[in-house]
Amino acid sequence: MPTGAAAKEPAFLVFSDLSKIGPYLTELRARGLAVLVVSQKRGSAMVQRGIELLGTPDHPFAAITDISLHDGADLSGIADRASRWAERYDIRGVLVGAEVYVEAGQLVCDLLGLPSAGWRASRVCRNKLLQRRYLREWSPxxxxxxxxxxxxxxxxxxxxxxxxxxxxxxxxxxxxxxxxxxxxxxxxxxxxxxxxxxxxxxxxxxxxxxRIRGREYNVDSLVVDGKPVVTLLTQKGTNEDATEFFVELIHTTPPDNLDERETGLIVEAQHGVVERLRFENGFAHAEYRITDDGRVVLMEIAARAPGDACLHLYHLASGQPVEPVLIDIAMGRPAEYAPEFRRRGRQIYFEHVPGILRDVTVDGLDGVTPRWLADTTGIWPELRPVDPHAPATLHELFVLKKRGDELLRITESSNRAVTAVFDVPIDGDIDAEEARIRRAVTVRTTPPGQPGNAS
Structure with missing residues (x-):
């Protein structure tokens, strides 16, 4: 630094949906880093509510030092904003938490000389065709x-x-x-x-x-300097059996339907994919199926952390949050994550009858009240692990749409409206707990202009 030059304030740049930024805000502020954010201009009810609350005192968003709203394709605008931030701040790392910003995040990392997934990984992970051609060995x-x-x-x-x-x-x-x-x-x-x-x-x-039939899993690798530090699996469930679509409705961490040999086959495939992509640093989030005859097939891969409550599930099941490790990797610091799963966590989304959302009610779950995020805070709260031997615990029941919103048939992820996150001891019956929760929760909708309709 030139003599007499003012020291720049250390900072960290996050590309994220506002609704999922909470754990990063907490960790970055604890490290004394100014938090710079690039997020969307428009989107779901949650996105819109978050934008409305920017600048609100006593809200978690008050921890954001500066924010710039851009569509993911606005590479010029994002690069310009990052350059201007870099004139004022000493940006120590960049983390991408939303799919639409994978290429923009890679561009900014390259511009500022910071650790990243790398150009091949970032570009291929953003294009389904390139994944099939680069990763032909593992693809349908x-x-x-x-x-x-x-x-x-x-x-x-x-x-x-x-x-x-x-x-x-x-x-x-x-x-x-x-x-x-x-x-x-x-x-x-x-x-x-x-x-x-x-x-x-x-x-x-x-x-x-x-069309590949078989059990499906999220397969997540934390990668440092091209080597997976750890690879974690989450069991998935979709609506494919009842519809022609593939919308994710269930996540379970750790899986309860894999043996050691099958796990090894999936991890081996993931490590081969990471190597082929020349994935450098960050989170390689992939989805695989394993068929009855042991064939492991890549569905898709992303150069970012998983969505939904997947990071929450890792934290609840192991007691160890992932976000601090992701921040360390983005800053080029030594990173370790060796979780011991003490509980089994699950996230479920509830089906609904299409119509106008009127209410979400709970009957038989003492102390559980739906948290209407799109009507209130616009941000997912942090979830706290419980004792490994604690009984089955429903951590949260979230409503992601506003009262009065029209709920459509679940043909894509954005149509989902109500979700629950819960866990049980590692040897507990998580299916029984899911059934109990589903029986207790009712999503009430009505056709426009008509009373009474529930699912």
């Missing part, structure tokens, strides 16, 4: 279908394009230009596929690929 068979630029297709043209997929049915269809589970669905045969292709917007693209 897939083909790319591109709608012509000229306008609507007739049926013959749609059937011709759909015929590029010559694999087995049912098949899975994945739009290349959407996040999470949006637009991902099963098609039963060539006619159904041709119908979907016929509805494509000009120039839009989809992957049509082998």
């Amino acid at each position: 068979t897939s083909v790319l279908v591109t709608a012509p630029e000229g306008g609507p297709m007739d049926r013959d043209e749609a059937e011709h394009l759909a015929a590029a997929y010559d694999g087995a049915f049912p098949a899975a269809v994945k739009p290349l230009d959407r996040e999470s589970s949006i637009g991902v669905r099963t098609v039963g045969g060539p006619d159904d596929l041709a119908g979907i292709v016929a509805e494509l917007e000009p120039g839009s693209r989809i992957l049509v690929e082998e």
